[in-house]
Amino acid sequence: MREYEKRPEVIARKKNWSGKRQESEAIKNIHEAWAKVNGYREASNENLNIENSERFINYEKEKTQ
Numbered sequence: 322m323r324e325y326e327k328r329p330e331v332i333a334r335k336k337n338w339s340g341k342r343q344e345s346e347a348i349k350n351i352h353e354a355w356a357k358v359n360g361y362r363e364a365s366n367e368n369l370n371i372e373n374s375e376r377f378i379n380y381e382k383e384k385t386q
Contacts, residue, residue, distance in 0.1 A: 360372070
């Protein structure tokens with residue numbers, strides 16, 4: 322029984338690590354700033370898909386030239 326209690330998955334259950342994940346406010350702020358700079362908060366998803374597709378196409382064209 323003592324060996325069982327030393328297993329990592331048993332220790333994790335005892336410490337209740339499966340609770341709700343807490344996210345840092347700093348990470349949220351950085352993510353929101355990045356999203357605004359890259360147009361994810363202003364444009365529709367359809368426009369973003371079009372812009373991203375054009376970037377991929379242009380990148381491949383430049384790479385092959």
